[in-house]
Amino acid sequence: MLKSGTKIQVWGRVQGVGFRWATKKLADKIGVFGYVTNLPDGSVSIIALGDAKQIGRLINGLKENVAKPLARVQKIEVTECICEQKMTKFVII
Numbered sequence: 290m291l292k293s294g295t296k297i298q299v300w301g302r303v304q305g306v307g308f309r310w311a312t313k314k315l316a317d318k319i320g321v322f323g324y325v326t327n328l329p330d331g332s333v334s335i336i337a338l339g340d341a342k343q344i345g346r347l348i349n350g351l352k353e354n355v356a357k358p359l360a361r362v363q364k365i366e367v368t369e370c371i372c373e374q375k376m377t378k379f380v381i382i
Contacts, residue, residue, distance in 0.1 A: 293369060293370075293371060293372075294323065294336055294337060294338045294369070294370050294371070294372040295336070295337045295338075295339075295344050295367060295368070295369060295370065296334065296335070296336055296337075296367070296368045296369070296370040297334070297335040297336075297337060297347070297348065297351065297365060297366070297367050298328075298332055298333070298334050298335075298365070298366045299332060299333045299334075299335070299351060299362055299364070299365050300331070300332045300362075300363050300364040300365075301360065301361045301362045301363035301364065302359070302360055302361040302363075303331075303332065303333045303356075303360050303361075303362065304327050304331055304333065306356055306359035306360040307356045307359060307360065308333055308355070308356040308360045309325045309326070309327065309333060309381045310356075310381065311355040311356035311360070312325045312333070312335060312351065312355060312356075313325060313379055313380070313381050314355075315347060315350045315351075315355050316337065316347060316379035317378075317379055319339065319343050319346050319347055319350075320339065320343060321337045321338065321339040321343050321344065321347050321379055322337070322338040322339065322376040322377060322378060322379055323335065323336040323337040323338050323372075323376050323379055323380075324336055324376070324379065324380045324381070324382050325379075325380075325381055325382070326381070326382035335347075335351075336370065336372060336376075337379075338372060338376055348365065348367060351365055352365060
């Protein structure tokens with residue numbers, strides 16, 4: 290079953306500083322399903338499933354830099370995506 294989701298890509302100092310863990314903690318608190326993973330270019334990719342309010346809260350949390358003081362978010366890009374996998378929780382990959 291295909292579901293509409295949100296892809297969020299984050300650049301900055303976001304690898305090796307607890308950013309994925311902090312993102313998972315925030316997503317769990319909000320009730321968003323999906324995953325967060327490091328990318329080879331040094332950025333972090335997030336696929337999130339939730340309603341508009343939940344996704345907005347997740348993006349705002351990322352903008353507020355959930356993993357500070359170690360992480361430094363410089364840029365966030367948000368696009369819609371179609372998810373083929375069934376997601377019932379938020380995981381770190």
